[in-house]
Amino acid sequence: MFQTLYSYFWWERLWLPENVTWADLEDRDGRVYAKASDLYITxxxxxxxxxxxxxxxxxVATPLAGLLNVKEKIRLKATPNAVLEKFYAATTKHPKQADVEMLSKKSGCTVRQGGGRLCPKPWFYDLREVWKGYPIQSMLPSQYWYYMIELSFYWSLLFSIASDVKRKDFKEQIIHHVATIILISFSWxxxxxxxxxLIMALHDSSDYLLESAKMFNYAGWRNTCNNIFIVFAAVFIxxxxxxxxFWIMHCTVVYPLDLYPAFFGYYFFNFMMVVLQSxxxxxxxxxxxxxxxxxxGKVVEDERSDREETDNSEEEEEAAKNGPLSNGHPVLNNNHRKTD
Structure with a gap:
């Protein structure tokens, strides 16, 4: 049974265009091709x-933060409350204003308390070169290491997300990391x-700006953080x-059809691209x-919030107002890359 499932999974028509087999992608004449076994190292x-x-x-980071007078934000856990927990479990986790006022009376809480390196290649500036000779395209060493490091990094993000602070876009983060891992693996x-x-390089282009903005935000360098964030927002958009x-997805949707009929891999790859684009x-x-x-000039809370979803205490909100995150940048505490 396992052998049958294995055969179906690696059926050539799922992964490759018509008239192309795995034998065509075996290493020969000094040309090296991507292999599924390569990904074990990730x-x-x-x-x-x-x-x-x-x-x-x-x-490194903690001592450096101390030198820059960056203090860790105090996070207080909400006191268990049987009335609130029963309502959230039986009714909804998103109560309306009337429900909040009702719960605050029953529970004795206030309303607030209740509530890699790659040299330029021809396909970097001529997108039709992406598909020239596909799928008989040998692999470059730089491509190999770019893929291995990138995929390993996303696995590490997925493994650590459960222990990181749970934020408002926690579900979107999970979807992003899983979609990215599937997309990178499938493309390999x-x-x-x-x-x-191309897709990974495009996503990486804005990430160093985001990370820089985070560091200056934590250090309290407001103007520097604001300026970098504006540049990041422009590059991201x-x-x-x-x-x-309009360029990359057009390249993956339109150009391949000039060379071969659409197959499962074509549809699957572009579907995952739509998920990331969403x-x-x-x-x-x-x-x-x-x-x-x-x-x-408005001072507002982080649209994502660097706080846990369930942490809404008055003390923490007051600490947030007086802390280095009071300028309220979204995603400045985000661990996502590419994309999200």
Whole structure:
């Protein structure tokens, strides 16, 4: 039975166009092709990333934060309340204003308390080169390591998300990480490597700006953080709402059909691209909304919130107002990359 399932899973018509077999992608004449077994290394690499992250946070980031006078935010757990817990379990986790007022009376709470390296290649500037000779396209060493590091990083994010602070877009984060892992893995199996490197490079282009904005935000360098965030917002919107759908997705949807009939892998890859693009629109909405508010001089809470979803105590809200996050940047405490 296992052998039958294995055969169905690796059926060539799922992964490759007509008249192409796995034998066509065997290494020969000095040409090397992507293999599914290559991805085994990403799991131990993911755990290595987790260890490196822990060591960095313990021995580098924490002492550096102390030197910059960045203080850890106090997080208070809500006191267990039988009335509230019964209502949330039996009725809804999103009560209306009337329900909140009713619960505050019953529970004795206030209303607030209740509530890699890649050299430029021809396909980087001529998208038709992405499919030239597909799927008989050999793999470059830089592509190999870019894929291994990128996929390992996303595995590490997925493994650590349960222990990180649970934020408002927790579900979207899970969907993003899973979709990205599937998309990267599938593009490797189906030898969509040129398209995959383009997509990953495009997503990476705004991430270093986001991480920089986070650091200056925690350090209390408000003006620097604001300026970097504006640049990040512009790069994010241009790359993920303009270039990705109108250039890259056009490349993956239209150009392949000039070479071969659509097959399962073609549909599956582009479906996962639509999932990622939907998440980009969601995050772009938060970014634009926040940027508009602080450009106009309004001081507001983080649209995502760096707090846990269930942590709504008055003390924490007061601490947030007086802390380095009071300028309320969305996604500045976000662990997502590419995309989300």
């Amino acid at each position: 799991l131990p690499l993911a755990f290595l990333f987790l260890v490196v992250r822990h060591l960095f946070e313990t021995y 199996f189906a030898n969509y490597i040129r398209a995959g490197t 241009i790359t993920r709402l303009v270039i990705l759908p 998440l980009h629109i969601f995050w772009a909405y938060l970014i634009i909304r926040m940027a508009q508010k602080f450009i106009t």
